[in-house]
Every structure is written in C-alpha cells, then in structure tokens.
Amino acid sequence: MMTNFKKKILITGGAGFIGSHVIRLFVNKYPDYHIINLDKLTYAGNLANLKDIETKPNYTFVKGDIVDGNFMADLFNKHTIDGVIHLAAESHVDRSIANPMEFIMTNIVGTVNLLNAAKSSWKDNFSNKRFYHISTDEVYGSLSNEGFFTESTSYSPNSPYSASKASSDHLVRAYYHTYQLPIVISNCSNNYGSHQFPEKLIPLMIHNIKNNKPLPVYGKGENIRDWLFVEDHASAIDIIFHKGKVAETYNIGGNNELKNIDLIYLLCSLMDKKLHKPKDSSMKLITYVKDRAGHDLRYAIDSSKLQKELGWQPSLKFEEGLEKTVDWYLANEKWLNEVTSGAYQNYYTNQYEKR
Numbered sequence: 139m140m141t142n143f144k145k146k147i148l149i150t151g152g153a154g155f156i157g158s159h160v161i162r163l164f165v166n167k168y169p170d171y172h173i174i175n176l177d178k179l180t181y182a183g184n185l186a187n188l189k190d191i192e193t194k195p196n197y198t199f200v201k202g203d204i205v206d207g208n209f210m211a212d213l214f215n216k217h218t219i220d221g222v223i224h225l226a227a228e229s230h231v232d233r234s235i236a237n238p239m240e241f242i243m244t245n246i247v248g249t250v251n252l253l254n255a256a257k258s259s260w261k262d263n264f265s266n267k268r269f270y271h272i273s274t275d276e277v278y279g280s281l282s283n284e285g286f287f288t289e290s291t292s293y294s295p296n297s298p299y300s301a302s303k304a305s306s307d308h309l310v311r312a313y314y315h316t317y318q319l320p321i322v323i324s325n326c327s328n329n330y331g332s333h334q335f336p337e338k339l340i341p342l343m344i345h346n347i348k349n350n351k352p353l354p355v356y357g358k359g360e361n362i363r364d365w366l367f368v369e370d371h372a373s374a375i376d377i378i379f380h381k382g383k384v385a386e387t388y389n390i391g392g393n394n395e396l397k398n399i400d401l402i403y404l405l406c407s408l409m410d411k412k413l414h415k416p417k418d419s420s421m422k423l424i425t426y427v428k429d430r431a432g433h434d435l436r437y438a439i440d441s442s443k444l445q446k447e448l449g450w451q452p453s454l455k456f457e458e459g460l461e462k463t464v465d466w467y468l469a470n471e472k473w474l475n476e477v478t479s480g481a482y483q484n485y486y487t488n489q490y491e492k493r
C-alpha cells in the first residue's frame with residue numbers, strides 16, 4: 139500500500155447521497171490523496187453506495203459521530219489531516235419539522251466539534267490547510283417569483299433544517315474571522331441523481347410510480363426548486379476545494395427551475411415509457427396532500443461567481459440527468475428495496491398516512 143500520500147483529506151458524510159459521489163470522484167481522480175470517509179451511518183448513510191471504490195488503496199472508512207467531540211479530536215490526532223470536506227448532516231426538511239433536535243446536534247454541534255478538532259490539531263499553523271463546509275441555498279430563505287440568491291443575499295432560514303445549516307455556516311465563517319481558520323463555504327441548490335434516499339422528492343416519486351402508489355404532492359405543487367445533477371455538484375466541490383479563495387462563499391446551482399408539479403409530470407411520462415405502461419397512467423397516481431409547514435415557495439441560485447471566477451459549468455441538461463437517474467433506480471432494485479424496508483416503512487406511515 140502506498141504510504142506517501144500527497145494529502146490526507148477527511149470527508150464527512152461520505153456514505154450519504156452527495157458524499158458518496160464526492161468520495162468516488164476524489165478516490166478515482168486523486169490516487170495520490172488519502173481519502174478518509176467519516177460517517178455515523180444513520181438511516182441515510184449506506185456503505186453499499188461505495189461498493190465500487192471500497193477496496194481502493196487510497197480509501198479508508200471510519201465509523202463515527204461528529205457530535206462526539208473526543209472522538210473527533212482522537213481522529214485528528216491519529217491522522218495528519220490536510221483538508222476537510224464537511225458534508226455530514228441531517229438533511230431532510232420534513233424530518234427537521236418532526237424532530238428538530240437531531241438537526242441541532244449534528245448540524246450545529248457536530249460542525250463546531252469538527253472546527254475545534256481541525257483548529258487544535260493544526261495548532262494555528264494553517265499553511266496548506268483547508269476546511270470546506272458544504273451548505274445549502276435554503277439558508278437564504280424563500281424567493282417570490284422573481285430574483286435569484288447571490289452570495290450576498292441575507293440569510294433568512296425558515297425550517298429547522300435550514301436554520302441549523304445557517305447556524306453552522308455562521309460558525310464556520312466566525313472561525314475564519316476569529317482564528318483565521320482557512321475556510322471556504324458553498325451553498326448549493328437541490329441535487330438529484332443516483333443513490334439519493336427515497337425520502338426526497340425525485341427518488342420518492344420514482345419508487346412510488348414503480349410500485350403504483352399515490353404520488354403525494356404538497357399543497358398545489360407550485361413550489362419551485364432549482365435542480366442540479368449530483369455529479370455536477372461533486373465537480374463544483376472538487377474545483378472549490380482546490381481553487382476557491384479562503385473565506386469566500388460560492389453559490390452552486392443548475393439554472394434549472396421547475397415547479398414540483400411540472401417535474402412530476404415529466405417523471406410520470408418518462409416512467410410510463412421506461413416501464414412500458416400505457417401513456418398517462420402514472421399521472422393518475424398524483425394525489426394532492428396537506429402542504430408542508432412553512433413550505434418555501436421558490437429557490438433559485440445565481441452561480442455566476444463560481445462560473446466566472448473558477449470556470450465551473452454544469453455538464454448535463456435536466457432531461458438527460460433525469461433519465462440517467464430513473465435508469466439507475468430501475469437497474470438498482472436491490473438497493474431501493476433494501477433502503478425502503480424496515481425503518482423506512484415507519485417513516486413513510488408517519489409522514490404521509492395522516493396528510
């Protein structure tokens with residue numbers, strides 16, 4: 139095994155949806171980096187997401203909880219870590235409405251533990267170090283039908299999830315201003331793609347269409363999200379990690395706004411074709427249900443700073459990305475069946491049966 143790695147990078151939350159794409163990209167693209175994946179393996183963390191790279195010599199998995207400060211300090215003592223890419227989080231808005239405390243612990247306390255562990259192990263010698271915090275556009279709150287979130291939009295989070303992420307962003311920024319910890323932050327729009335847990339809109343709808351179950355549309359389905367293919371988010375993270383300026387924020391988005399209901403129509407007609415169902419049959423499963431509490435109307439990202447300053451571009455059109463995503467879920471029935479057995483059934487019943 140190669141021991142003289144050029145850099146040791148700690149990626150947190152690497153067994154989750156976006157984290158697993160980032161790990162795959164970094165492990166394959168940078169054989170001279172040692173990638174450590176730290177993950178608690180909550181319901182959203184799944185080592186099956188990383189089967190294709192788990193035996194690579196530059197990859198190590200560590201099971202652990204970022205809320206455990208002593209554990210984090212030990213990890214930094216054991217490894218000479220050069221960079222952190224922090225993705226571990228509780229990430230689903232509906233769960234944050236039902237149970238905010240987990241979000242406060244992991245997203246806020248966990249992030250501070252990580253900042254403290256990095257700061258104390260780097261002993262205030264920050265040359266060639268980097269702490270990269272991955273955040274969301276939801277910290278900016280909700281837009282009306284016009285305008286875009288830029289890096290200077292004021293924070294105005296509305297859900298316990300977005301408030302916990304906003305809080306962690308502020309703490310990360312404070313560690314730069316107070317201690318000069320070399321941080322960088324990015325705020326990304328809604329991701330979609332393979333390996334996303336089927337509590338989020340797109341995989342939940344794919345799973346339900348496949349099983350002929352109702353498609354629960356919150357409110358009138360008129361809320362708008364700006365969708366980005368997850369591999370394009372991973373490529374932005376690669377660029378920002380290597381070239382982003384210390385203490386800066388970068389917005390990442392697909393410039394691809396869709397009303398939920400229009401997205402669901404698209405998915406229905408695509409799935410009808412893929413499953414050889416009669417035209418318009420999936421559409422009949424659409425069921426309007428009680429709206430989400432405090433439901434943000436519209437998110438839309440202006441990512442021109444990232445495009446102009448660092449040269450990032452999204453690579454896929456939404457229709458291509460959506461087809462790739464549907465194909466992946468249809469080809470990976472075992473993965474979908476495994477994650478939707480057990481605890482998922484209870485979650486689904488609590489979340490949807492009473493709506």
Ligand code: NAD
Binds near residue numbers: 182
């Ligand atoms: P996810 O829920 O799929 O994965 C989160 C991962 O974090 C899981 O593997 C989980 O086991 C791990 N984790 C949770 N609590 C932990 C803890 N206490 N200690 C260690 N590991 C823990 O989330 P995702 O959708 O991949 O999101 C990853 C990051 O990107 C999050 O920070 C999220 O806020 C941000 N983000 C997500 C989106 C999106 O559309 N999904 C958009 C923008 C930003």
Ligand code: TYD
Binds near residue numbers: 231338339340357
């Ligand atoms: P989601 O995937 O939970 O992402 P976020 O809330 O972080 O944007 O939801 C995307 C949109 O889809 C959001 O407006 C809520 C809506 N939605 C439904 O209409 N039905 C559902 O079952 C889910 C999970 C989401």
